[in-house]
Amino acid sequence: MKGRYEKIGTILILLLPSLFVFKGGYLQEVTGYVYLFLIQGYVAWFLFFKSGQPFFGYSVTMAIGAYATIVLTEMFQWPLFVSIFIGAVLATVIAVIMFLSTSRARGFYVSMASFLLAILFPKLIEALQPITGGRSGLYFGGLTALVGYKTLYLLVIFLTAAIVAFFLWIMGTKTGRILTLISENDRLTQTVGLNTRKYKILAYSIAGFISGFGGALYVNYTGFISSVDIEVFTTLYIFFIPLIGGSKVFYGPVLGALFVILIPELLVPVERYLRIFFGLIFILVIVLLPEGLAPNIQKLLRKMNPKRA
């Protein structure tokens, strides 16, 4: 019951910033940006932390969705929604290929292969400059031109909430429980007769599709993408979202996204010192609060209000 309230609470919190649409301006712009990364953060939460799959290619699947949308719409004149769908499907294919091709390797080697793909991909985008724009990037009107910025903002908020609701729902189903079992003990799950490979492919497919769709949404909202936006640090920041926020509670990634994406936006005047601040905070959280911020904030609140505990 408590878990259900936590899930409903998480979705309601996610819907709250839709009110910013009345205020508009910087607050609205930056909230939309945080939400676009929150989608990727929940993909990492689902695939890495809940399904136990050592994948680090989130910026790649996100970028495939984004670039496919622009290239198919602008260069091949495909309808926008078809391009977005194909972009998400392509990201799914890449994620599944990555899983299948590294299935002979174990643990950290799989992480490394996908992490190297995250290093390789922006370099590939730069090498393919005539098509992708390289570091100069590509501009895209997309959905903004179609429905307007405010409607798109609301769409981003509602779609993010829907995606998070989907992840929370799936983790409560039989499939979700099997994925949790795989993450806790892969061999034992096989021993009880479950086809773990099938479930892993399903996990990669879901993660790839939503990450690719999130990438397509990203480029529609920001109206621009370049190799700089998808450099290897993007994948690290996405991974840090559930890690810092706390992967054991449903709303952990929300807290993580506020921390990892919003704080740098607010600290632009002292950008020079940002990496020092971030590096130290990451180390301190990992060493002192390995469960992430959310569970510790919960504990702190319980201490402050012992009657509720």
Place this chain on the structure above:
Amino acid sequence: MILNGIITGLIMGGILSLPVLGVAVIYGITGIPNFAIGVIGVFGGFLTWYFLSFNMGIAILVGVVFCFAIGYIIQRILLTPISERGGDSTLFFIVTVSLGFVFEGLMRAIFPRPSISLALPRIGTINIAGVTVEGFKIFALLFALGTLVIIRLLEEHTEIGKSWQATSQNLKLAKLIGIKTNRVFSIASGIGCALACVGAIFWGSLYNLNLMTGWDLGFLGFIIAVVGGIGNIWGGIISALIMGMVMSFSGYLLGGMWQSVILYFIVILVLIVAPKGILGSERSL
């Protein structure tokens, strides 16, 4: 063109083999993949550049000693305690990348220029089968190979080297026979970072150093070490030389933009086909 490509590739590979050696020494002994060593090495390169106008020898010494000290300290106060608490490779990956953020940020905050070139004295040119090569580049290659031989000799013939081997092969037994394993780990980490600094100094003298070079050198060093069989020093060197050639020829044939693409593509293929590298790993990740 072929000979030119081979020579350029060997030199690139030779310089890259220094951070590779750093990764191999640290991983081979401590079992910890340290992704920050490239950034720490380049920080040392920036320090060397800062003091270069005073005296070249002292400047290089400052950079190398600083990197050794940083490597020693981070191992002692951060990485060994995490390892003792049962930290896995993914955790070390995250912690060491975060450390890299700190040092990259420090470079950004402390040094007046984001991109530098180290003006070290040149040794003239040497003619090899009609191809003119800078003497300094040959020196860089020989230095890298010499360092490898010294480390191997140290490992085989000195007490310190034997304690390295014992610690990497059986930690519990090494502790039982009185080896101060924490000290061994810290020294290995210090040496690894110092080697990365020497690599960065050569790189900064032949090309240039900027805030991102550390990540490039560190990641390249790491992936080349993975291809060779992480922790395997010989595998690492062979892999560095091969990868140097791959970079050189892909640069000649396809253009500079494709150098890294081809390199990373090959590394991913190696990881897929032979996850333990060309010569196999002395430890498993």
